[in-house]
Amino acid sequence: xxxxxxxxxxxxxxxxxxxxxxxxxxxxxxxxxxxxxxxxxxxxxxxxxxxxxxxxxxxxxxxxxxxxxxxxxxxxxxxxxxxxxxxxxxxxxxxxxxxxxxxxxxxxxxxxxxxxxxxxxxxxxxxxxxxxxxxxxxxxxxxxxxxxxxxxxxxxxxxxxxxxxxxxxxxxxxxxxxxxxxxxxxxxxxxxxxxxxxxxxxxxxxxxxxxxxxxxxxxxxxxxxxxxxxxxxxxxxxxxxxxxxxxxxxxxxxxxxxxxxxxxxxxxxxxxxxxxxxxxxxxxxxxxxxxxxxxxxxxxxxxxxxxxxxxxxxxxxxxxxxxxxxxxxxxxxxxxxxxxxxxxxxxxxxxxxxxxxxxxxxxxxxxxxxxxxxxxxxxxxxxxxxxxxxxxxxxxxxxxxxxxxxxxxxxxxxxxxxxxx
Amino acid sequence: xxxxxxxxxxxxxxxxxxxxxxxxxxxxxxxxxxxxxxxxxxxxxxxxxxxxxxxxxxxxxxxxxxxxxxxxxxxxxxxxxxxxxxxxxxxxxxxxxxxxxxxxxxxxxxxxxxxxxxxxxxxxxxxxxxxxxxxxxx
Numbered sequence: 001x002x003x004x005x006x007x008x009x010x011x012x013x014x015x016x017x018x019x020x021x022x023x024x025x026x027x028x029x030x031x032x033x034x035x036x037x038x039x040x041x042x043x044x045x046x047x048x049x050x051x052x053x054x055x056x057x058x059x060x061x062x063x064x065x066x067x068x069x070x071x072x073x074x075x076x077x078x079x080x081x082x083x084x085x086x087x088x089x090x091x092x093x094x095x096x097x098x099x100x101x102x103x104x105x106x107x108x109x110x111x112x113x114x115x116x117x118x119x120x121x122x123x124x125x126x127x128x129x130x131x132x133x134x135x136x137x138x139x140x141x142x143x144x145x146x147x148x149x150x151x152x153x154x155x156x157x158x159x160x161x162x163x164x165x166x167x168x169x170x171x172x173x174x175x176x177x178x179x180x181x182x183x184x185x186x187x188x189x190x191x192x193x194x195x196x197x198x199x200x201x202x203x204x205x206x207x208x209x210x211x212x213x214x215x216x217x218x219x220x221x222x223x224x225x226x227x228x229x230x231x232x233x234x235x236x237x238x239x240x241x242x243x244x245x246x247x248x249x250x251x252x253x254x255x256x257x258x259x260x261x262x263x264x265x266x267x268x269x270x271x272x273x274x275x276x277x278x279x280x281x282x283x284x285x286x287x288x289x290x291x292x293x294x295x296x297x298x299x300x301x302x303x304x305x306x307x308x309x310x311x312x313x314x315x316x317x318x319x320x321x322x323x324x325x326x327x328x329x330x331x332x333x334x335x336x337x338x339x340x341x342x343x344x345x346x347x348x349x350x351x352x353x354x355x356x357x358x359x360x361x362x363x364x365x366x367x368x369x370x371x372x373x374x375x376x377x378x379x380x381x382x383x384x385x386x387x388x389x390x391x392x393x394x395x396x397x398x399x400x401x402x403x404x405x406x407x408x409x410x411x412x413x414x415x416x417x418x419x420x421x
Numbered sequence: 422x423x424x425x426x427x428x429x430x431x432x433x434x435x436x437x438x439x440x441x442x443x444x445x446x447x448x449x450x451x452x453x454x455x456x457x458x459x460x461x462x463x464x465x466x467x468x469x470x471x472x473x474x475x476x477x478x479x480x481x482x483x484x485x486x487x488x489x490x491x492x493x494x495x496x497x498x499x500x501x502x503x504x505x506x507x508x509x510x511x512x513x514x515x516x517x518x519x520x521x522x523x524x525x526x527x528x529x530x531x532x533x534x535x536x537x538x539x540x541x542x543x544x545x546x547x548x549x550x551x552x553x554x555x556x557x558x559x
Contacts, residue, residue, distance in 0.1 A: 025517055032429060032513050050488050053495070054518075090454070139484050159514035161487035176510060217444070218479070218509050247444065247481040247509055366448065366483060394449040398461035 001027055001173070002037050010169055016061020022165035025058075029162055030173025038171040039135055039178060040067070042153075045123055046115060046167060047072040047139040047160045049096040049367065052106040058164055059113055066170030070118040070128055071110060072139050073307065073334065073363040077103050080369055084358065088372050096367050115167070119361045120336030122307040124151065127338070132258045135178055137166035141243035142236075142306045142387060148250040149239050150232065152258030154178045157218075157249050177220075177250055183259065184268045185222030185252055187215070192278025197226050201406040202237040206386030207285035208277060209238040213246035215275055221251040222266045228255040233312055240306055241386035289389040292380050292401035292419065297328065299379040300400075301414040303407065304334025305365030305388035310342055312407075317348035319411040325356035326417035333357050334364035357414075366391035371400055382413045424527040424534060424550040429508055432522030434501035435542040438535050438552075439473040441465050446482025447489040447515050456498030474541040475500035476531050480512025490515035502543040504531045504550060524548050 003011065011023040026038065048071050078100045080086040088098040097103050111117065120126060121140045124147065130136055132152035138144050144155040156176040158166075166172045176182055189212055191197055200208070212221060221242070230238075235253065242248040252260035260266045303316065313335060325331045333352060335343065340359060343349040353359060362369060365388035371381070372395070379396075382403035383389050389402040403410075403419040413419045441464055445451075452459050456471025471493075480486070493499045503516055503523040516523045522545040527534075531550070535541060540553040 025514075028430075028517050029510070029514055032508060033510065047485055047488065049485065051491055051495075054488065054491050141482070141484050144484070157484075157510040159484045159487045159511045159518075161491070161518040162510070162514045163484070218481075244482060247479075247511070366485075391449060394460045394462075397459040 018060040018062045022168040033175040035173030035175035039174040042134040044069040044167040045138040048074045065167040069167040070116045070123045073121045074119040120307045137163045139163045142240040144249040145239045185266045186219040187221045188272040188274045189223040190276045191225035192276045194279045203384045203406040205237040207282045210241040210245045210285040210386040211281045213242040216248045218247040224254045290404035292403045296380045298413045300330045300381040302364040302383045305385040307334045313343045317351040320355040331357040331414040333359045382410045422552045426524040426527035426548045429523035436501045438539045438541045440476040440537045444479045444481040445477045447486035448483035453493035470500045471498040476504045478506045480509045486511045487515040487518040490519035494519040
């Protein structure tokens, strides 16, 4: 790989062992994927669960990140103990830390390095807004697929280690989806004759995305035949399962995505694999995402994976207005703190909280703390997020069964304590 | 049988192979405290990959993978080496960051050439994998 003078200094250790380690990691990683040089990064987003020891190791000898760096949704063990009486032995298969002291230490290290305390999986909702062509290194595959597909920014298939290294160096290898020639669609999805996309709800879109991710694997996707006025939120529901059932982080929605005015533009004379999705494919995803048996009690309803937009918070408030959450149900809502402040000003937050919902800036999907409660084992969880359903099943080792359906059904379940089709 | 491929991360290791046919995500599919695979739908459900030679088609899923791999390494629950049919960026970052010997792009499909229980020697520096087939039960 050809490095600039500055990058050579970084790898040579002139800026300390942390920067050096980060640059070495990025160089080895980049070379495996044919990168010829590094590129400057506009925004980095890092998981707060990155092990403290790793944070120390990769930042040794440096005092500041070298680009705009924000932090992912958080599990703050002290906050969860004080506010909800939740004490966990383990989180995320041992990934997040339940240790209050270690958490404080890690956050203080990250704050000192100038990571912004954004604590959300959806930084684009709170003013960290990419423009087309921006280079992003994002933890959280939902942020990657959404930034690529709805914003036209360039986000590679990153990981927490390479993101952290990008924050410390301000660089990432120019490879993969950061290069225009790698952004063409390889799989073309057509909508079948029995499927009317104008009547799909967010759970249907999530089921559709879940199916497409399974078929596409790591390939780039284009979807033809969706409404050009599809909402940002429905777009998100469609996109966010793609890197969960598969490893796809770029999906051009023809007529919607900034790089996808026409099919020709995204194919670039390539011949894609063509698949057709119809009602039957959506149903097959529902069968996987909804594995709770009929009549089973709903213990938890998880909404906000990814963290809700202000429109979704408004919709939620209208469904909860004047209602009470069932005493046997935890209705847990994932909202970033800045969005919560806006929701408070709108009057939404009071309606939601008066109804008895629990609003958190934690993850309500893969690292949902309630899933890791000992007594939470063998529970039933309802959600309108395909991403959350997938991960709640897996993170609980299959003990938590999931109910999958749109927000209306989920809120009904939260109020009645039962799932109704 | 010898397979020749590409170094992903340097090092040498040998041990018993454990093979999955499913692209792997460290988050959700490896418990770093036990080395076991907790996902019931996985073809290696409840089996441990710790201390084994792990063979998989590629990576998938959450970008948190390398953090889990790092923790598994700290607690001694990573495989001794990883043989991947074809790496993708997240599994590659996990392998480099946890510093596990690894190869990919072998001249034969490792998912067919290697079976769980085979004894495998990995020389990642030279990109060489030697497979000693387990004795078959009749």
